[in-house]
Amino acid sequence: MGWRLWRRRRPAQAPSDLVSISDPALAEYFRIGVGNYSGVPVGEATALGLSAMWRAVNLVSGTIAMLPMPTVREVDGVVTRVRSVFDDPGGVVGMTPFEWKQTVIAHQMMHGAACLAHVYNVGGALAGLVPIHPGSVQVDPPPKQAASELSTPYQRTYTAFLQDGSRREFTDKTMTYCPALSLDGRRGVGLLQVAANSLGIAVAGDRAAGKMFSDGALMSGLATPEEGEQWGPDDAQHIKQDLDLKTAGWENASGIAVINRRIHLQKWQMTNEEAQFHSSRQFQIEEIARFTGVPPHLLMQTEKQTSWGTGVAEQNRGLSRYTLAHWTARLEQRLSRLLAAPRSVRFDYHEWERPTPEQEIDLLIKQTGKPILTVNEARARLGLPPIAGGDVLALPSPQPGQQPQEVPA
Structure with missing residues (x-):
């Protein structure tokens, strides 16, 4: 009986094209989303595939990104502008200030939080903030504290699963976590959570509309033989060709169609069910407007409201006061904590509200x-x-x- 030498195999190296399990595109690929009444999974791609949703998120985040975000120093009521890392916070990763601000606000709107990893220079000073996708960051629960220790502040810990497959641990000293509306003081809630039902219905409506256009009856009229008339097997095809040839197209406009047949032509009209379906899709635009705080006329729905006049101008002012200011105030206060007093970060609305x-x-x-x-x-x-x-x-x-x-x- 012979003995075969046993060799330890070298561990196989991981391929370089692996996709991290935390990659948001992976969840979208497997259609993993928030459950809702319609049964349609709702993720980033499906939600932003709705024209009203894309317009609302792009308008709010893009408008805020256009606002200047200077760092100011206020002493005895005198406000002076000073330079800081927030003049170009995303420059360390090649992001322009506009791109950085728009990404941060979009993360807050869609996922309820913006996760900003700190980058320090060789001298230990803050050199930039790198946005990390909120779907890749886990907010760890706070440690258990005794009753006597509840008054002492604790450091939050965050676990980030990066796209290169690595895993990193952060604390409040190495990551700035900017939540949206929060119900527990730890994690914010975003539109993909609170608006899952409305978004799911809207996505289902889009799919139903596509199904209707691909398989539904979309015609202008219905031609049937008069009483007493008999059509042969090929008559219907010839009659349809004659009707299309003499009635369809711009060249037949204002013309007179002469058909050598006795035909009963009935106009095809939208049914009550189809009309209600159209109204329900219009209602979903209003639902998205309510969730995002964007007026319907800015979502290109002007059927019930004109897009011109002083009333709309006042609504634009209301947009900055009741919608944009909420997002900028959150970001201002979080970023100002990274600066030494009396410096702070402020968004400048002067150009936006300019008369x-x-x-x-x-x-x-x-x-x-x-x-x-x-x-x-x-x-x-x-x-x-x-x-x-x-x-x-x-x-x-x-x-x-x-x-x-x-x-x-």
Whole structure:
């Protein structure tokens, strides 16, 4: 009996093209999504595939991304702008400020949180914040504390499963977690969770519409023989060809169709069920508008509302006050905790809420005649260069017997 030498095999190396189990695209591939009444899985791709949802998320995140996000220093009521890492927080990974802000807000809207990993330079200073997909980050439960230790703050811990297959542990010192509306103080809830039923119904409606267009009866009329008429096997095909040839197409517009047959032609109309189906799809746009806080006219639904006029202009102002400001306030306060007092991060809504040129010029003219703005300050708001003597703030006209005074700006 011979003995065969046993050799230990080298462990096989993992292929370089493996996909991490935390990759959001993997969940979408297997159609893993949030359950809902319609039974249609809802994920990132299916939700953003709805035109109203794409428009709403893109509008809110894109509008906020266009707003300047300066770092300011406020001392005794005097606010000055200073430089900080938040002038270009995503530059360490090649993201522009617009891309960084839009990604962060989109993560908060869709998934209820934005996870920002800290990047430090060789000197130990914060050099940037890298967005990590919220679906790849697990918020670990807080450690159990005794009653005497409840007043002491604890560090949250986060486990991130990166796309390269690695696993990293973070704490509040190495990751900034920006939740949306939270019900437990730990994790935020996003649209993919709270709007799963409405989004699922909307996706099911899109699929039903596609099925109706591919297999449904989409025709303009129904031709049947008159009473007493008999059509042979090939008559129906010839009659249809004659009707299409003499009635269809732009070249037959305003023409007279002559058919050598006795035909009863009935116009095909939308049934009540189809009309209700169309109304239900319109209702889903209003549902998405309610969930996202975007007015319906900005989602291109203008059937019940005009897209012009002062009323819509006021709604745009309301959008910044009641929708955009909620998202920017969360981000401002979280990012400001990474700065030393009295520095803080603020979003500048001046350009977004700027009045029309005619209204602004009239307002500035009225303000320059009073101790509110100097001439150069008013010119700076209009993008004009300063002029000599324009930095003097004039006081109101003196009373009889008083000398005019000038106060430097």
